[in-house]
Amino acid sequence: MAELLEGIRVLELARNVAGPFAGKVMADYGAEVLKVEAPDGDPSRRAGPFLRDEPNAETSALFLHLNTNKQGIALNLADREAQGIVRRLAAEADLVIEDFRPGQLDEWGIGWDALSEGRDDLVFASITPFGQDGPYRDYRASEITLQAMGGPLHLNGTAEREPVKSGGNVAHYHAGLSAAYAMMLARWRVEQGGAGDCIDVAVYEAQMGFRDRRTVYMTATAYVGRSAKRQRPGMRMATGVRPCADGYVNLLAGGGRHFRGVLEMIGRGDLAARPELGLPLLEMPPEFVEEVETAWLTWLLQTPKQEAVAKTQALGVLGGAIFTTADLVNDPHYRGRGVWETIDHPMTGPIEYTGRQLILSDTPKQPSCHAPLLGQHTVEVLVDRLGYAREDLPRLRAAGVI
């Protein structure tokens, strides 16, 4: 069965989350992705969490997750002979993705200028915190600082405290997807007879263009010259996160047109009949809001989260439950849809991973292969693909090339 990206070859010179996620998405849908790691491995191999919490370069969850379906070789990119190997590998690749500081790969003779020479069709993408030019070009950044500068971090959390970061590495996952999209756009043009291109992804700017409240409030602020602020919990009547019998739910009940039905459903038809309910939320009398909140919480605290969601959904209310990872992984909906994929690995044994994002009617995703062990395909690539003699390998190893 053909896969979506069959025939596309990707060279990945990228570390941690963003670049490897771009490579993973393409590898998961059929591209042939060759990952180049330093001899001590991608830093995500040291990030964990590890199997049984024992640090081991082969059992870091972050690395295992982000590098499925790739081949891997270990090369010291600062070494001249290794740079020659990269140039040969790039000559066979359609797409190159890298995440070194601006100018680093040029210094090594493996940047866009070197690799695109005589190659109109090469697509080359760089992911950096602030892009290839501009006053912040050489500044340092990480997930939390980029969410702070580029994302809506100032709006996350409660007005009573410091703003709080969005969970995990979302800024970098998003930037990786953006890079993958940019590369596929450019590759599409190449296959239509156009030229390749050099793509500049700044995680900062990708965060700025992040389509959650960020772009909405950015446009709104440009329209009115004011910006939004963090809100206090419980500020919106019967809307937002509330406790229930066995956890928490997040229901958009109070502000919606379905709220009358909700009040009737919880046995408070008397409140549903009150004229205050017709006012804009921010203008309702506080005593009325208090009365409604009390009724709402009384019902919620007697109702388990799944039941509260199902009953309000049946009335047309938007909302959901607050799941933990355990709730998520064991949930029959996701399990029944087959979102988890068991992948075997020599060190961890078979483990469930997040599988496909897409269900494709013509090119279903094929079973996945585990992330490469450090340097797993070095011999295969150097000997079988590039024609090195097996006898060369000890010398390359001793010289610190591989």
Add this chain to the structure above:
Amino acid sequence: MADQANGRDEQHRLPLEGVRVADITVVWAGPHVTQLLGEWGADVVRVEPMNRIQPYSRGGERVMSKAQAMRAADQGVLQSAYPDFDPGEDPWNRSPSFNAHARHKRSMTCDVMSPAGREAFLRLIEQSDVFVENNVPTTIERAGLTWDVLSEVNPRLIMLRMPAYGLDGPYRGYRGFGTHVEGMIGHHYLRGYRDMTPEATGDAFTADAIAGVMGALAVTMALRHREHSGRGQQIEMPLAEAFLPALGEYILDYTMNGRVAPPQGNGHAAHAPHGVYPTAGDDQWIAIDVASDEEFEALCRILEAPEWTRDERFATGPQRWLHADDLDALLAERTRPHDKMPLFHALQDAGVTCGPVQDELEALACPDLEAREWFQPITMEGVGTHPYPGLLFRMANTPNRLHVPPPKLGEHNEQVYLDLLGYSHEEYQSLIEQGLVGTTYPPEVVPRTF
């Protein structure tokens, strides 16, 4: 064939020129997909009913007066941020949440639930490469516009369906925004404060942002495959499932170790200090992330706290991590007197990873974004000229400027019905008379709260 306006040549034309996208999307995630396709050259035709407002899409279903909107803004709520807070006569054309994603799209009014509208839509499908929708699954089913039907009309169509939870399964009919989906996949819980309940964590819409890019990527991958196979296909991409890979390491921690990830707050698995610290002024903060001894020494130097480098508790990375709460409390006292921007530059110059927490006004004034011309002005009739969020990435050899303003409701009706779909003037006139084609909503569908 150089494009003089943009300095592009044929080899570097916008990649999706020549690709047509039919768009029945609502709220944020779906419109973001078609935004990303449109700004890279696709001809996106937004198909919108004019006899009802698509929920939460043109921002017109609860319109506040200027006074009400300004009172809300005083409380930090930008619910109704029409230009100058004025909803005007046609608020649906002035909504920032709509206009933020609607550039580079055309709008036709067409109610696919009516026989005449469905007919027009099928004609559009014949001439489209892609169809994107993100409605509750039953909406498309009730309209009779499922893949089995549309693939008969156009076997080369790429149909992207983006339900919240799936076209099947127990949650198939569940309605929600990105923020609700984030609850149902464990992200809301993760992004809480470590010492507070999820109630203290407000809404985010991260799932919409991730799904938007993933959807656009899926479309380009499928277009490319179509060139080889000759066939289109249906892509089902639930919002929930598009987001799951962004949680991959937490999910593996559970499946591998049985650990339920607790709320993460501003903490990090290995770095300390790592957090958001107060600076001078009201609600002003700086994020700092120290990953090495060198960075810690530089931090102590800039904040004039040499005693920390001699403190046993902070001698090594693991020690700092163990005593992160103590360190955070000390650090907050030292950052508090500083203005965040000078502190940001001083720390960066010393090699410390940090960044100011920026609101939208600060972002609009950021010198780095200005130097890179990230914001781009768009002039929209009746709305004025304003800077809009720019592109997610740049292509060095393909200059790309935003230049098509968000479409007003039905703005391109004539172009689409007459020129593209081949309707006669008489047929077009008849659609207008039936109330299916036009440029305004009937007054009763735009409830005003004043």
